[in-house]
Amino acid sequence: MTATQIDHTDYRILQLLIEDSTLSHKDIGALVHLTGQAVGARIRRMRELEIIEGYTIHWNPLRIGQNIHAFITVFLSTKSDHLPFQEFAKAHDNVAEVHRISGEGCYWMRVRTVNQEALNALLDELLVYGNYRVNLDMGQIK
Structure with a gap:
């Protein structure tokens, strides 16, 4: 194209x-x-022509109680963890985006949860696949 x-x-x-x-x-x-x-x-x-792939909306997650916005770098333990991790991430409602990345880590995820306890539960589930690093959103600039 x-x-x-x-x-x-x-x-x-x-x-x-x-x-x-x-x-x-x-x-x-x-x-x-x-x-x-x-x-x-x-x-x-x-x-x-796949120039337009879909439509989207802008929304305010805080208005529906999604108060925690985190960016998680995932470090998988083994090569065989990729497919199971991808399936987990696609199926998890709190995962907004998943990207396979180069450099430090294997995947980058953007997640939203209602509170810290829900984020901790998600992180506990991630330990099945490997380790992670979490960065919390402190405010969007653009």
Whole structure:
């Protein structure tokens, strides 16, 4: 896939969706001088090309009681621990992201829990696969 697969209008539609994914096709069309139907066709094409992979929202985890935000570097004990660890991380509700990394550690996880006890329980479960290092979020800058 190359950048030439989309034109300036597609790029503008993409930028508008990035800014506010709740915009209707009609509203986007008014901004880019197309009909809502034409905008919908362009969005479907960008989805087919996997330029648009999905939609997301911004939310406040504190409002639903997820008060602890931690970044965990995981150090697996053995090579055979990778698949079981990946399955554990994908299935665990408190794990927001998992990345396989190079450098220090094997994986990086971002987790949210309701309290310190829930974080400790998650960390105890991690010990089955190896060791870890925890950094707590002290406030988001960007």
